Amino acid sequence: AELDKTAAVVPESTALVPAPVDIANKLRYLFGRNGDYTVADAYQGTSWSVREKLIDSFNKTHEHWKKEDPKFIYYLSAEFLMGRSLINTVYNLGLEGEYAEALNQLGYEMEKVADAERDAALGNGGLGRLAACFLDSIATLDLPGWGYGIRYKYGMFKQALKNGYQVELPDIWLTKGNPWELRRDDVKFEVGFGGRVERRKQGNKEVTVWTPSEKVVAQAYDNPIPGFNTPTTSNLRLWDAVPLTEFDLSAFNAGDYDRAMLERERAEGISAVLYPNDSTPEGKELRLKQQYFFVCASLQDVLSRFKAVHGNNFDLLPEKACFQLNDTHPTIAVAELMRLLLDVEGLDWDQVWTITTKCLNYTNHTVMPEALEKWPVKVMAKMLPRHMEIIEVINEGWTKWLGGHLNDLAPEERTKRIAAMSIIHENPWNKEEMLVNMAYLAVVGSSAVNGVAAIHSNIVKDEIFNDFYQIFPSKFQNKTNGVTPRRWLAWCNPELASLITGTLGTSEWINDTEKLAGLRAYASDKAFQAKWAAVKKAKKAKLAELIKKVHGDEVNQNALFDIQIKRIHEYKRQYLNVLSIIWRYKQLKKMSPEERKKAVARVCVIGGKAASAYDMAKRIIRLVTAVGDVINKDPETKEYLRLYFLPDYNVSLAETIIPAAELSQHISTAGTEASGTSNMKFQMNGCLIIGTWDGANIEIAEETGIDNVFVFGVRAEEITQLRKERKNFKTDPRWDELMRDIEGGMFGDKDYFKPLVDSVNNMKVGNDWFLLANDFASYLKAQEDVDACYKDQSEWLRRSIMYTAGSGKFSSDRTIREYAEDIWHVTPSRPTA
Template structure:
């Protein structure tokens, strides 16, 4: 569960989210007719721009009239649709202009492949980038609407969940802003990950049905679709005097393309995010239907649509594992076929030119099957020799690693890979054979047994440490071997990825510190409480469906809130809220309002952490460990201005060995006893949480939470002391914003383009 706690040091009369700007969390759509549109009734009837009725107003009115089939009486949701379709036309004009220019110039393209694109809402970003915000705000005002209400009617696109997806979305925005020829490739999820709710303090999950009213920003490309296969067998055949491998899949689906234009800021350039929807090869089995077998009549459709239905399907069952692998291969296969098709249309079969025309960035391990798929296309489909194809493939592929935690690095059972993608498993075996042979030669100076251990540890195919009879394919290792460049998304992790992988997980110190703060407030006299710094603590984030421990943590947060928020003695000084269904739109409200943001992953484990950059840009102070972007922010802002605590990455291994004899802080012991004793109810339900961080029980505090607890409480005291000195707090806030320029995704993409991708800007005329 990727979650973070934001703290606003303010009187806790209401959630901090409402203190920063007026944007209620729960919005109730007004019924039709509750907003008056008659101010431009003439525009609705004629949709002709006049001096009294500007062009934008008339255009929106025309869209409303023809889309909804009536004159007037439109809801806010209707107004959003009309506005979006109006903006869409201008966006598509710019999109076509850009791609006509790129077709003429034939530049090198960057193709960004990601399982997630956390786009948020498109209307505001698009009209800002196109320089049309004033025009549309004025037009909507004349029609009786407020721009903010219309913007709020848009649903967040459910195409991602966490930092990985948000980074991908920002990168596409920056590519367009910098006039770089680039496309994103992903999946058009019908139901997203899930819509998170709370019932009795526990997480609930339901489909996030975000496409109910359609998506005005997408363009269905009926002429762009590719066949994607699964399963089956591999045959060896003689062609042109040599043996070739032919994969005969047992199952096929069609990948249908949907384009989503991505506008750049202050530029005529509009890039593209191409998403794939899985549809059946055969729409409907009429013979089965006529025979009365109604389930079989729709079976192929259901199997196909399941591939693109949900982000990260639960993989705790064999069927779930197969579906997730199918999902990843599905979008990679379609994307590579698409790029190869366009390349061949311009360059024919001169595949030696492919590295000069295309570069693929694999965002985390989900698209890394591309290493095997590109080899399959070059060798099996195009008939190239292995060595030549390998040289081309490795020049085209690059890999971004988002974590240094082994449990987050995908490893597929060889049996699953061989069953679902038999030819790819063969290709991976050949790659691994060459890789381990090269390693053996590279390590020839080591003793034989040491050399064998090192080679086994770095092999793409290796033994499952939890099941000696099972072999696994390490997708991160495959990506490293098959790429020309590998990087983490923070400086420390670009180094750690090369050196070592630390087996850690997020610390959950924040909820424990809230409990301690509450206990201290309860002990204070009324006079002492007057000197205390008030806080509202906000926690948000989704626990994956199969992640039981994360769900228990959410329940602990809400249980603590049930006690603290209802205590009349302290609830004006301390409250804690869990905000369900955290997304980009909610972040846009929370981040400007927050005054303190916590980023407390164990040192050396969080590769991304880009959210802290957003808080920094908004002048929000940061409390965190010496990890990820926290380090780089401290270097830019000033280490003394960041509330840093905890162990360093180089200390982890030593502390692990000592955890059995580590003496915990008495305050830590007291809080553990409170939770175990039922202070917040459900003590049996919370017991696994306590055991996991107890160095004398089952969990053995493998994540070293207790080690940092005393330092964490000291950092919280430093926060309080600083906040009481408002001039110092303001100075730090200004320094945070002033030092944030380095963390613009524009800078990152500019460096990627120059140093890794070797892609140059190609700006169309205005």
Template sequence: GEHRAKAERMFSLMDGFLKNDPISLQKDILHHVEYTVARSRFSFDDFEAYQALSHTIRDRLIERWHDTHIFFKRTKPKRLYFLSLEFLMGRSLSNSVINLGIQDQCAEALNQLGFEFEVVAEQEGDAALGNGGLARFSACQMDSLATLDYPAWGYGLRYEYGLFRQIIVDGFQHEQPDYWLNFGNPWEIARIHVTYEVKFYGTVEEVEMNGDKQKIWIPGETVEAVAYDNPIPGYGTRNTINLRLWAAKPSSKFDLEAYNTGDYINSVVNRQRAETISNVLYPDDRSHQGKELRLKQQYFFVSASLQDIMRRFKEEHTNFDELPEKVALHLNDTHPSLSIAEVMRMLVDEEHLNWNKAWDIVCKIFSFTTHTMVAEGLEKIPVDLLGSLLPRHLEILYEINHHFMEELKERIGLDYSRLSQMSIVEEGAVKSIRMANLSIVCSHTVNGVSKLHLETLKTKTFKDFYGLWPEKFQCKTNGVTQRRWIVVSNPSLRDLISKWLGTEAWIRDPDILSGLRDHVDNADFHLEWKMVKRINKMRLAEYIEAMSGVKVSLDAMFDVQVKRIHEYKRQLLNIFGIIHRYNCLKNMDKDSRRKVVPRVCIIGGKAAPGYEMAKKIIKLCHAVAEKINNDTDIGDLLKLVFIPDYNVSVAELVMPGADLSQHLSTAGNEASGTGNMKFLMNGCLLLATEDGSTVEIIEEIGADNLFLFGAKVDEVADLRENGVSNLAPLQNASPLKVPLQFVRILRMVRDGYFGHKDYFKTLCDSVEAANDYYLLGTDFMSYLEAQAAADKTFVNQEKWTRMSILSVAGSGRFSSDRTIQDYAESTWKINPCRCPL
């Protein structure tokens, strides 16, 4: 009665949903200008327009977020919780208006207010809460989860400082902290009352409880986690899921000790430090070995997320037996793997389940994806560190291992070598916990991120585990979302595709892209296709000129290698190739030069701040660029530019504008790679080794449609050891595996042809003869051949365009929609749960 009357009143006071016609949008924008941004509607600039529009969109996201949330609560589906320490979201505005289906209306609304959508959208800074591939893949997966209506939540950390900004001074990388929140973040909703205490340190005590002995943890330090919700709208659906990021905040908890040192000011300052310490993203994309701070971040994240998840479960269910039917926990690499010990602790210490029962449940809820290719990259946590920071968790880990070892002995006998290899605890100089072994033991599914990767896992990295539990091992090749990587970043291509396919359905159903094959020989299509590429090259050329002052010709082949700088990714091979090209050009007569395809070589990427070799590669790139770009004799025939501060937004600009992209990892080192897929989607041809997911791209589009080179994964070990390939012993029998060209280039660098002789010495050493772990010398000739093939093909624009079309046509398989559907069906066992309109 009364309740109902009140509800009706509340309803009557507001219209239904916010309206999306251009006039309503303008009103909302102006309202936000005046009352949120607190400027005047008669005078606001592009950035303020961005803020106002973003808040206008935010309002709409909140509506959908809320409806989705209520719908999930009501229907109680099994939920997936995607746990990842990194999400590389980039910008949100364009993505949101596209997924909400109100892009045109927004553009018109802005237009009528005297603004341009593109310019306004460029005001947004990147949310760069991650390092590279793994982190961007997490973001793509969130987009797919939302679009495919899966009842999923993401959990992560709200670093105050995202990935450092790269600044180049005199060709050297410098790192600037990225305080991305300085200008506000309209894309998050602060949930000031959703907070949890996270505990650290302290001791473990044994108590009697109902006659049983029970361990309890008496923690020594408390930090509070507060939730920030980031709505993730799906495309073509009302579903808008949540990415919940945790921030550390000062605990309002009674904590007398901390302040009663007599020196109030210093106590507060020290405390403040403890609380904000979890707020810097670690800038290493490959390893996180044994840093206390990093461990603190991991547990802070794990503890807050699991408290939240368990609270939600317990609100709806009373029996933990139901947990595996209602909750799937996904470990995105081993960074969140402390979750396993934490859930055990919660079930055993707090919910008083017995160990075996708890373990049974835990083994049914976790799945795990490893992104690591080589055993040395696997995360280990020193026992000393863990025992001090999380004493109870260490005990639990020991107990898990004890049970596992017992079981193992029964199954494989007393094979001590294998037992010690498979043990979760690594004995040795620094006794450590092997996070991957823990994750494999406990997860019902262990996923590799490409077929090649899975094969390596089965046959090498986790051979013994595969022998034990073959059914656990699955391949889920990574993917990327065509919403961001075509629709947002390449609107011209989007229109072209839709026009020729006669539908936009590919935006939700990427397999439809294969329909482009029907038009692969259509001349009109070719013409339009080339025009789109040219438009995108123009945008990229403008950016290059603005960033580096180098003017580039649109007729040149835009050849791009953008990704984190790593020895295994072999940017050095690219640079050596460029030096080679330069040498060739210098030695050519005018006539020969006229036949040369002009090149713009574009390199971009960040080096981890402590990774000296990677930083030297960046400097070498600049040194070579300086030489080449200032050589008037060479002119437009060859340019080399380094694009600083490579991030998601730069990628969105670079990929559509690239003709050729390079993926040069020594075979067997790149677990999947996703950059290759993004270039593929943008009709850029690949020049690549047969590594990671490229192998599947070859399967999909055929080896003719990309430029392959280099040693194959099976040859690498032999090549390293013997300097010969086991596969082609006759061809490659010469003990002098390094070609003369390579040696000569190496000598040029060594001798200071590009200056900085001393500085480059160790870099040169690292690829010299027997030191050449990543086989640059070995692969060099093959690399040059592939480059020559690319040059040759580029002259034949019809062939090139055909290959480009077929690349896009084959890219559907590399949509994260496919990845996610696969995960949902065969790993997480979750079903779509579509919120009604």
């Protein structure tokens, strides 16, 4: 008999089950718990319950997109630094009332429950977090788009302190399961490595066949991304590497268990761990494998969906799909898309090149020359022999075309220019070795190339890729970064959000941050300032609680909370910050108790991870902790100055620190920080900025009012000359004094700090590359200006309000709208609610 199909229709998931019951059900049937819950249980029950609402919304969105078949943007990124999901999901879906109430009924507080979640830390820093903010905006703006990346088993290492030194611990984040992902057992692709390439005759056509010597399977996991205030829920598809066959059964049967396990380990190794380096490429074969692994799976996935709808009409591909390369990490996509269309689909070179370059776009995130990825031809030829061939052919065509294009140059000049622009070139440090310059491959293979802040995009055009810019000026664009105002203001600072909403009479600013400008009218209003100050005070109390928990110290909550949080790097100059703190300490020591009472008290916080192999960065961390150990114990000054290093800086910690900050430091050497994005998060939360004329600081100052920002230091245009002259630079006597203090052991560990002192003083080896000494005096002066301003609380509060009011531009919604219009050419497609 016919089955009654209607009976099999699943009801609207949990829609009819009240949330408290549903949470209890999840705990009972997924975890076998019956009452007597812990907070961790409450988190599990809540998130597995919320997950179902998320999946409903995800399914509706994707049914709609399947029907509409709009053009999609695929954001290819080796990193997505998502942080926690519970609060974000509940708030973005508008379920906060329901779940807060449900948890109350069960005897829990949403905030405490949310704290039980582990961060998804599949990224290093700015680049990875930017990708996460972009996904939030893509979904919120109803743009058909997905992220594609790697489901690392171990994310960014956890940082602990041992006697003040950084130690790295593995981030085992998946042990308790992950309610925010869906394994797609029907979405798997083979990815090959190594082997050989042959030409074969097929009829009257010659075809190329690549036979890899090693194969693994990419298994898809979907991570639904809820938009805010919209029915759209988008997707982040992450790939896990698994062996082709569960076991080599013949080996297993023969009792050769080691060999049976080997393939599994080799495969799983590919997606096992995130490389913890945020500025220098690893150069390891496994890293190249990771890059190819996720790019290959992602492109196959997109092409298979395309073919299901459009068959072999590949000329249509650029109208249906475009890919954004998040820095050079996914650049092998240029060769892989070529390979798939040439060898698998059988199209011809010219057609494939046109399609490929129309589909791809590249974002550069750094100006550091050492950060630009280059892979030895040897390594690539061995691991990806067909791709190496394709890159060689691309480069032949490119250099030949260049030759024609540059034919009015003198012959030697022309040869030089072509060599300088060749995708494959000699290693300048080892003439024997040839390298593939991934950035050049990305520039040549893309339609658009962009930097991430106005000054950075100019450096991209005028310096890093100037030769290319001269030839293709219209390829180069600027897309100033932004951050999501949901996570970074509304959800992490609900107290400030509700004050803003109450004052503006609408919460529309959460979708339209330009509306924050309405706060300018209240900046000098004493009653409003008092409310604004009360919010800051409450957030400072939370941070003080955290400091107490980590360091056991009570801090003066009336002190100025002064924060620098970001990866530890010489160019970001945490060292300069420490020097000014030491200077402040010494001044306090010289004062009489009466004079001290008039000084502005400060609680300084520094946080950030050092790449495991970055020796100098680790010494900087130790300097922070060593200086803190001395200062924080000094009975004469500890009321007025503290310095704490907060370990394991991550997204969640940032959500606590940023709302509490009154002053934040963005003090990179001018021209080195591509953009910075925490500066935007601080600005949104009414935190004043002390910073150099660098990255997005410049645009933030323009929007906030330049007089409201503490700007110091030399300008980017001066750097080259100043580096040349640094040997003859007359250092400030205060600088010399501080160097003697550190060298003399004022903070102990003098041998360990010696290389730090040398790094900014030993001019014989061309040191102080980041020009700390040059900016030192103007930095101290800017710090005095900070103190003076803080003494006038009304002026300080006025500025603080002006920061939030001026932050409208820095929503990632604005950034994504610009990408969508100028680069991707995708338009919104919203499912019906």
